[in-house]
Amino acid sequence: MEQFDVTSTLQFARYVPGDSPFHRLHPGAKALLLLFGLAALIIVHGTAGLVLALALILVVTLAAGVPLAVPLSSLARALPWLLVIVVVQILTVPSARWGADYGGWWIFTLRGGQLYTAVTSLLRFADLILFLGLGSAVTRVDELAYAGEALTSPFARFGLPSRELSLIITIALYFTPLFSEEAARIRKSQAARGADFSTKGLGLLRRVRAYLPLFVPLLVLALHHAENLARAMEARCYTVKMGRTRLHTYPVRSLDVVAGGMAAAIVALAILHPAHGWDQTVQALFGPRG
Amino acid sequence: MPFIDVREITYSYDGGSPASAALPALRGVTLAVERGEYIAVVGANASGKTTLALHLNGLLLPASGSVMVDGFDTRRARDLPAIRQRVAMIFQKPEDQIVGATVEEDAAFGPENLKVPNEEIRSRVDRALAQVGLVGLGLRSPHELSAGQKQRLAIAGALALRPEAIVLDEATSMLDPGGKRELLTLLSELNRSGTTIVHITHRMDEAARAGRILVLSAGRVAAEGSPSRIFASADLTSFGLRRPGALELSARLARHTGGALGEPLDYPTLESALLSVLERLHPYARAASSAPIERSPSGTAASAAKAPLIRLSGVSHSYHSAKAPTRPRKPRRDRKVGGVTDNRAIPSLRSISLEVRSGETIALIGPTGSGKSTLLQHLNCLFLPQAGRIEVDGTPVIPSVADLPSIRRRIGLVFQRPEEQLFAQYVGDEVAYGPRLAGLGGKALTERVRWAMEAVGLPFASYKDRLTFALSGGEQRKVGLAGVLALRPQALVLDEPTAGLDPASREELLALLQRLKEEGTTIILSTHDLEEAGRIADRVVALVDGQIRLDLPTREAFARARELEGWSLEVPGFVGMLESLARAGRVQAGVPLTLEEAAERLAAALIRPDRAAGPAPDEAASAGAKGVDRGAV
Numbered sequence: 001m002e003q004f005d006v007t008s009t010l011q012f013a014r015y016v017p018g019d020s021p022f023h024r025l026h027p028g029a030k031a032l033l034l035l036f037g038l039a040a041l042i043i044v045h046g047t048a049g050l051v052l053a054l055a056l057i058l059v060v061t062l063a064a065g066v067p068l069a070v071p072l073s074s075l076a077r078a079l080p081w082l083l084v085i086v087v088v089q090i091l092t093v094p095s096a097r098w099g100a101d102y103g104g105w106w107i108f109t110l111r112g113g114q115l116y117t118a119v120t121s122l123l124r125f126a127d128l129i130l131f132l133g134l135g136s137a138v139t140r141v142d143e144l145a146y147a148g149e150a151l152t153s154p155f156a157r158f159g160l161p162s163r164e165l166s167l168i169i170t171i172a173l174y175f176t177p178l179f180s181e182e183a184a185r186i187r188k189s190q191a192a193r194g195a196d197f198s199t200k201g202l203g204l205l206r207r208v209r210a211y212l213p214l215f216v217p218l219l220v221l222a223l224h225h226a227e228n229l230a231r232a233m234e235a236r237c238y239t240v241k242m243g244r245t246r247l248h249t250y251p252v253r254s255l256d257v258v259a260g261g262m263a264a265a266i267v268a269l270a271i272l273h274p275a276h277g278w279d280q281t282v283q284a285l286f287g288p289r290g
Numbered sequence: 291m292p293f294i295d296v297r298e299i300t301y302s303y304d305g306g307s308p309a310s311a312a313l314p315a316l317r318g319v320t321l322a323v324e325r326g327e328y329i330a331v332v333g334a335n336a337s338g339k340t341t342l343a344l345h346l347n348g349l350l351l352p353a354s355g356s357v358m359v360d361g362f363d364t365r366r367a368r369d370l371p372a373i374r375q376r377v378a379m380i381f382q383k384p385e386d387q388i389v390g391a392t393v394e395e396d397a398a399f400g401p402e403n404l405k406v407p408n409e410e411i412r413s414r415v416d417r418a419l420a421q422v423g424l425v426g427l428g429l430r431s432p433h434e435l436s437a438g439q440k441q442r443l444a445i446a447g448a449l450a451l452r453p454e455a456i457v458l459d460e461a462t463s464m465l466d467p468g469g470k471r472e473l474l475t476l477l478s479e480l481n482r483s484g485t486t487i488v489h490i491t492h493r494m495d496e497a498a499r500a501g502r503i504l505v506l507s508a509g510r511v512a513a514e515g516s517p518s519r520i521f522a523s524a525d526l527t528s529f530g531l532r533r534p535g536a537l538e539l540s541a542r543l544a545r546h547t548g549g550a551l552g553e554p555l556d557y558p559t560l561e562s563a564l565l566s567v568l569e570r571l572h573p574y575a576r577a578a579s580s581a582p583i584e585r586s587p588s589g590t591a592a593s594a595a596k597a598p599l600i601r602l603s604g605v606s607h608s609y610h611s612a613k614a615p616t617r618p619r620k621p622r623r624d625r626k627v628g629g630v631t632d633n634r635a636i637p638s639l640r641s642i643s644l645e646v647r648s649g650e651t652i653a654l655i656g657p658t659g660s661g662k663s664t665l666l667q668h669l670n671c672l673f674l675p676q677a678g679r680i681e682v683d684g685t686p687v688i689p690s691v692a693d694l695p696s697i698r699r700r701i702g703l704v705f706q707r708p709e710e711q712l713f714a715q716y717v718g719d720e721v722a723y724g725p726r727l728a729g730l731g732g733k734a735l736t737e738r739v740r741w742a743m744e745a746v747g748l749p750f751a752s753y754k755d756r757l758t759f760a761l762s763g764g765e766q767r768k769v770g771l772a773g774v775l776a777l778r779p780q781a782l783v784l785d786e787p788t789a790g791l792d793p794a795s796r797e798e799l800l801a802l803l804q805r806l807k808e809e810g811t812t813i814i815l816s817t818h819d820l821e822e823a824g825r826i827a828d829r830v831v832a833l834v835d836g837q838i839r840l841d842l843p844t845r846e847a848f849a850r851a852r853e854l855e856g857w858s859l860e861v862p863g864f865v866g867m868l869e870s871l872a873r874a875g876r877v878q879a880g881v882p883l884t885l886e887e888a889a890e891r892l893a894a895a896l897i898r899p900d901r902a903a904g905p906a907p908d909e910a911a912s913a914g915a916k917g918v919d920r921g922a923v
Contacts, residue, residue, distance in 0.1 A: 017429070141431065142391035170391045177433060178385060182710075188672050189705040193724035193773055194695050213723065216713035220759070228386035231349055235379040236389075236400040236447060237371050247398035247411045 014070060016137040021255060022064040023138045029256035029263075031147035034135045036263035040270035041127050046279035047116075049270060050123040057130050064138050071133030078129055086121045090114040099287030112286030145170040146250065163244060175225065179218070186217045291361070292322035293486060294346055294377065294455065299355035301341055316341055317509040318355070325454065328477075328487045330497035330517075333506035334530025335764055335792045339490045342506065343459045346488065347377040360454070375404060378448030380458040382790075384440030393435070393443055394419065394428035400451040411450075418449040422476060437658060438469025445476065455486035462496060463790045466658040466818050468858030474499060492792040494521070494534045498555040505529055518553045530794035535821075535863055535885060536560040542889040546896040557863035561870060568876045568895060597684035598645040599781055599812055600669055600701065604678030607664055608638035639664055640836045641678065646781065646814060651807050653823035653844070654816040656833035657858040662785070662816040663706065665833060669783050669814060670701035699728055702779030706786050708770025709763060717743070717761070718754030721772045728777065742776035746802060764795040771802075781812035788822060800826060821862040824848065824883040832857065848881045864888035871895075 025033070041053060061071060090096055091108065099112025139147075149166035156162045187197065190213045202210065273279075302315040316338050323329055333339045344350040345357050348364035360376050362369035378400075381387055390396025394415050401411045419425055422442040427435070432443060441461055448456055458477070462470045474496060481487045489500060497503050503520045505513040507529040513520055520526075521537050533541070540551040540560055550567050554560035639661050646652060646669070656662050667673045671680060671687055671694050680687045682697055705711065714720035721739045730738055740750040746768040758769060774782070787803075788796045803826055807813055817823060823830055823844060830847035832840035834857045840847060847854075851861040851869070865881060868888055872879040877895040882888035 140392065140429070142395050145391055167389065170395075171389060173391065174388060174431075174433060185705060186711050188667065189703070189708065189711040191672060192670060192698055192703040192705070193777065194699055194727040195723075196695070196727075213711075213713045217711050220712075221710060225386055228381060228383060229389070231344075232379075232381055232387040232444075233389055233399075234349060235347060235374060235381075236451065237374045237403040238399070239371075239403070243405060244402045245405050245408055245411065246402060247395055247408060247415060249408050 014133075014136060015140050016066045016070060018065045018138065020064040020138070022060065024255075025138075025259055026150075026250045026252050026256040027139070027143035027147035028150035028250070028252075029259045030135070030139050030143065031151055032260055033263045034131075034139075036267050037131055037135075038128065040266045041124060041131060043267070044270040044273065045120070046273065046275065047120055047123060047282050048275035048278045049273060050120060050127055052275070053127050054123065054130070057127060057134055061130070061134050061137070064134070066134065066137040070137055071130045074133050075126060075129050078125075082122060082125045085125070086118050089121055090118045093117060099283075101287075116283055116286040141173055142170065142248070145173075146248065150250075161240075164240070171229070178225075179222070182221055183214070183218055186221075187214055190214060291358075293325045293327075293360055294321070294323040294488075295356075295358040296321040296323075296342075296345065297356050297358075299342075299345060299352035299357060301345065301350060301353050315509045316345075316352070319506070319509070319511055320355075321504060321511070323455065323486060323488060326481070326484055326486055327502065328481045328500045329489070329502045329504060330500035331488065331490045331504045331506060332492060332494070332497045332531060333512075334492060334794055336762055337506040337529070338509040339492075339506055340459050341509075343379070343457050343488070343490050346455075346457050347374045347379055349379070371404065375400075375451050376453055377455045377457060378451050378453035380441070380444050380448060380456060380461045382460045382463055384437050384444065384464060387444045387447070388432045388440065390432060392428065393424060393430050393432055396432055396443060397446045397450050400447055404451070414450045414452065415446075418446040421449055421480075422446045423472075436469065438465050438472060441465060441469070441473055442476065445473075449480075453485070455488060456480065457488040457490070459490045460492070460790075461489075462491065462493070466858060467860050468657055492531065494526075494532060494793075495556070498534050505531070517555055521555065522553050530792055532793040532797075539864060539885060539889055539892070542885075543892055543896065546893050557867045561867045564867075564871060564892065565874065565876060568871075571896065598681075599648045599683060600644075600646040601681040601684075602642050602644045602668060602675070602678065603681075605642040605668055605675040605680065606639055606677040607661075607668070607673060607675060638836045639668070642668075642836075642838055643678075644831065644838065644841070646812060648780070648812055649810055650828045651803075651813040651826055652815075652829045652831055653820075653827035654814060654831050654833060655818070655820065655823060655854075655859055656816075660833045660857075661836040662833055664836075666703065666783050666785050666814065666816060669781075670698045670703045672698070672703065695728075699724070699777045700779055701781045701783060702774040702777050704771055704774045704782065704784045704787060706789065707767070708773070709766035711770060711773075712758050712766060714758055716754065717748070717756050717758050717769055718750075720758050720769055721776050724773055724777045738776050738778070742772040745775055745806075746772045747798060748772065764791065767791070767795075767799075771799075779811070781814065782806065784813070784815040786816050786818070788817065788819065818859070820848070820854070820859060821885075824862060824865075832859070844883055845881050848883065868892070 022030075041050075044050060044053065058068070061068060091114075093114075096113040096117040097109070097111050099114075099116065102110040102112070102115075104110060145166040148169050149162045152160055152162040152165055191197075195210075195213055197210065197214065296319060298318050298320055300316055300318055319338070319342055321342075331339055331342060341350065345352060345364070347359065348357070348370045351365055357364040359373045362373050362376075364370070364373055388396055389399050397415045397418050398411050401414050406414070415428075419428060422445050424439065424442060424446060427439070432440060435443060441464075444461075445456070456477075462473055465473060477487050477489065478499065487500075489496065491497055498517045498521075500517065503513075503515065503517050504511060505520060505526075512529055513523070515523075521533050526533055532538070534555055536554045536557045536559065540547075540554055540563070543551060547567055551560065551563045554563055642665060644665075654662050654665065664673065668675060668680060671682075671692070674680070674687070674689050682701070687694075687697065712720055714723065718739055721742050722735055725735055725738045739754070743750045743753060748765065748768055758766070761769065771787070782803075784803075788799055791799065800822065803813060803815070807826065813826070815822075815827075820830075827844050830840070830842060830844050831838055832847070832854065839857070840850060840853065842850075848861050848865050849869075851866055854861055862885070864885060865888075868877060868880075868882055868891060871877045871892075877891060880891065882891055
């Protein structure tokens with residue numbers, strides 16, 4: 001039954017094996033590009049920058065040898081939610097009430113400015129999803145963990161356990177699908193005993209109690225996992241206060257420096273917003289401001 | 291000086307309070323493991339096996355006594371890295387040992403901790419993955435591996451430490467027969483190339499592979515010696531263990547053979563011993579060997595007229611089809627890397643048609659990932675078919691109108707490891723959960739809980755107020771089972787109910803199922819163990835890659851041994867042995883279902899043909915013995 005099948009919804013990040021320059025970037029550089037890119041997509045306003053970003057993302061996706069179907073399919077799945085968010089947004093943002101008047105109904109009015117906002121919001125979300133899809137398509141999970149370590153290592157001298165942090169990320173990433181499987185199994189086995197987890201109309205306390213048969217076993221399992229894992233790590237000579245070496249090392253190359261520079265440039269562009277004039281032309285299509 | 295030298299160690303959990311006296315503890319264990327040895331440590335649950343294992347590389351420290359590894363003392367903290375590098379450890383649950391995001395990173399974890407330079411880590415990892423047969427899977431996520439592959443990855447992680455010894459704590463108990471066989475073969479190979487193996491198990495056929503066996507019971511060494519000595523002399527039953535099947539069988543035939551069979555530890559040895567005895571006994575006899583397989587006189591024909599209790603027709607299920615039709619296919623090259631096929635198939639069902647008749651017992655068999663659990667969950671409508679239909683008692687189940695909770699109560703489903711679903715503080719409340727939800731209360735509820743608890747062998751008065759989580763693993767499983775039995779289901783569906791149980795607990799559970807069967811409960815259970823199927827099932831259904839490939843009365847299914855082997859399923863050893871003896875014309879052809887049956891059949895053959903018509907059993911036995919003696923002179 002669908003209500004028990006949790007794993008199928010966990011299909012967001014998908015690595016697409018490849019050997020493009022983007023795949024081969026230093027994990028730290030990838031993470032920086034990803035962070036700065038996300039920041040830029042959030043900062044930039046106006047359709048021009050967003051369309052430009054969309055084009056750039058698609059070009060890079062193709063250049064990295066990632067089939068367009070991969071990011072597009074995650075976009076397609078998110079689309080219904082996006083539409084809901086966009087509708088709510090245009091109805092609740094007062095500053096969007098400008099431009100041509102397309103009539104109204106009850107307490108709602110539809111103005112050109114709202115349509116403009118809808119278009120930019122949709123574009124922005126689409127950009128964000130495609131960009132994250134691109135990022136996860138060229139970054140392996142272990143690289144992600146390494147990036148976390150690389151970016152936090154400057155703080156290691158102040159006592160931040162950056163290596164442990166990356167280990168924690170890795171283990172958490174591994175255990176997430178495992179736990180969702182366990183949760184589904186426990187949920188089903190309680191359902192087999194007649195449990196019903198639809199708690200509509202129950203008070204908070206009773207709702208919590210109805211879920212105890214799910215939470216308690218999951219907690220017990222989690223503790224068992226943790227204990228066993230700790231033991232297995234200890235058996236493999238792991239101790240906390242001790243340096244470690246690495247199977248994969250990632251020397252920083254000139255390409256990585258270039259990528260870092262580009263990341264900074266993108267954010268700068270987003271802030272300076274050189275396409276301002278062009279945006280005003282686009283806005284004019286939706287009617288006069290004011 | 292032995293490589294691992296364990297002297298008089300004691301250990302108790304919980305600081306030795308009187309309440310914990312019953313917990314698995316060690317009460318003075320001494321053990322010496324030499325370099326290059328292959329030693330098995332056997333014992334029932336709670337005998338202290340795991341506790342001992344954890345002492346061997348300093349994961350636990352003894353309260354008294356000492357553990358020395360290659361001259362290093364586990365009680366000295368600065369010796370621990372050296373000890374753990376020398377003695378590696380493999381645990382029971384494959385998924386609890388993985389720390390890497392990729393297979394190769396996981397294998398590298400140990401050497402990374404030892405601060406090995408990265409070029410050398412690379413060569414160690416590559417070699418270790420090659421040794422365990424995971425070449426080409428280095429960049430996979432460990433999550434994509436099968437249980438057997440995960441265990442082999444754990445061994446690769448151990449080998450990357452370049453250890454001298456590997457300790458395995460019930461490392462095969464979560465694997466299917468195929469995965470088990472591969473792991474055991476790997477252990478023998480490693481041992482041949484010089485690695486010391488300490489294999490902890492409660493499976494005697496696995497222990498028989500070792501050069502020496504140590505029997506633990508209640509935290510003490512109860513016996514120690516070569517496998518043949520241990521199996522022959524020690525009273526294994528009193529330690530909650532069983533002899534290997536071949537030895538058991540030869541013991542049962544002893545009065546016909548006068549001990550001429552020796553002490554065979556496996557079926558091939560027993561077979562050759564039997565052949566020589568039979569040849570001496572009646573050199574010219576060549577019994578007709580082409581007798582047809584007899585039909586088992588099960589109730590199937592009689593009840594066929596009634597509507598089946600559950601009928602699946604054309605049921606299909608796939609895990610992602612309904613939700614994400616646009617999900618792009620995995621790239622082809624991902625499926626098969628370096629000649630190793632991905633055997634963690636997504637369990638899905640393809641056009642399953644199955645009838646479960648009231649009162650029959652069905653064993654559902656199949657390799658891991660074949661869809662057994664998915665099929666079982668269709669039987670009580672936890673899963674509704676994406677295609678095809680389900681009928682219960684002749685009524686089609688239509689999702690929008692069917693009373694699913696009532697169907698689920700009538701067809702009780704016991705999940706794999708039911709002990710993991712427990713949540714209530716007290717045993718009584720745990721068992722009462724289901725019936726209470728069904729609306730039972732007061733006296734009726736108490737009676738129901740009492741009945742269910744007694745049925746699984748937990749006395750109501752003394753267990754109802756015990757703390758659920760303080761029970762032993764075996765008792766917790768019984769509580770889980772009682773929780774479903776308390777619904778008084780018409781049919782009981784069990785997903786690998788005996789997995790991971792020690793022989794004594796397994797016997798108890800099988801006896802319980804036998805009793806329920808005799809009371810008329812319909813039972814459907816999945817298992818890897820065909821010996822179980824032979825003892826309890828009327829019918830065997832083999833599920834492979836989501837399709838029913840075989841659906842026959844148990845006896846006829848056993849006759850298809852070769853087919854079953856192709857699916858990584860093994861018929862009990864005595865079946866194959868009797869078949870080959872029959873082919874040699876030494877016994878009457880026919881498939882035995884249980885060890886008892888096999889013993890009867892062989893006993894009949896061991897009676898001399900000219901007197902087989904009707905001597906008293908004693909006469910036959912002495913005649914047999916004489917015959918052997920004469921042959922031996």
